[in-house]
Amino acid sequence: MSELVLYIGNKNYSSWSFRPWFALRALEIEFREQLVPFDMAAGNPAFSEFSPTNKVPVLEHGHLRIWESLAIMEYLNDLFYTKHVWPHEHDNRAHARAISCEMLSGFSALRSECPMNMRREPASLDVSEAARRDVRRIETIWRECLERHGGPFLFGHFTAADAMFAPVVNRFDIYRLTTDPAALSYMDHIKSLPAWKEWEAAGRAESWIVEEDEV
Template identity: 50%
Template sequence: MAEFTLYIGNKCFSSWSLRPWVAMKHLEIPFEEGFVRLRTPETAANLSKVSPTGLVPVLNHNGRIIWETLAILEYLADLFPEKILWPADIGARALARSVATEMHSGFREVRYGWPMNLRRPKGHKPLDAEGEAQRERIETLWRECREKHGRGGPFLFGHFTAADAMYAPIVTRFDTYGGTLAPDTRAYVDAVLSMPAMRHWYAEAAKETWPEPGPHEQD
């Protein structure tokens, strides 16, 4: 049995599952993948066997259960300090935690207006006024992180951090629905999408045989 088991849902649309998965894959932290198919009559019962909240992702570390995405990322940062999941500089680390937490609790209109759907053909989909304001806020955050701390690499803080993991599903949404993006936004989106771990996730999502979500699903 693997030391770590990460329970996730369907790769095509389970945005919260993607976050710790891509972090562990990118940072080469070995884990076994546990899977619970979402949107079925059996989903709730199957989730109750592995998750105290009935949600994914959930990390099982030799019987120790960690739920909630940010808690999983913090736990991994504690276990593997050499992976530098948070920036070493205290100011950069404070900013990274701030933007990651804002992502965890916010941007509802972007998330609902642009649902993660890796089957959907790319094309611009307008957001409502609140969604557009939230989209602009996301781009402002990305720009601030990159301008202040991104000189060492293509990610928000140069090297890959938990903040990038938290925004990875939003990156897919910008790519799917955003149309023509600002050059700096496009560069960051492309940097995340070009990660081998992200390409791996997309490839496995494409192999899923279930009908949900449809390529033009709106909700």
């Protein structure tokens, strides 16, 4: 099999890069990381060399390039079915995809007001009611999944759904957005993973500073 290469942006900020990287590392799928930093509001002109959208992440596999985090997850599921990238049970898989699509397209207030930032020291933030509604909806999603499947992850074992919500774990943590016991327990399990610790440490070590909402 050809080598998998994942093009990503800054680990401190790039929530979309984090999602497939986290899935690959947590599920122990071998790949090569290619970090191309964006240290300007417009990104980085070098992205055009590998990305048709001039954005990250992009997964390269031989002659094929896949952009968009959720599309990358689907491709990984096709390649590595035994890794359970998505739950194997069709009803659970449909549910996992539904909440992941909701994460992909929703929660705009939370995204704009509370960008992912691995270096930020935890402190409360006064957010809008729209962002609070986003928080409550995510708490409900997590609580229902954990109750149905018994935890510690959303569908029992780690899946792409957990990777899709991983940047929210950072947001909830650093902006002190939740006191829900189920959410806090879930966050602790996510943050205890070696893959999380590896990304967080690398993000904290970066020197780039970018003023950006959702990258």
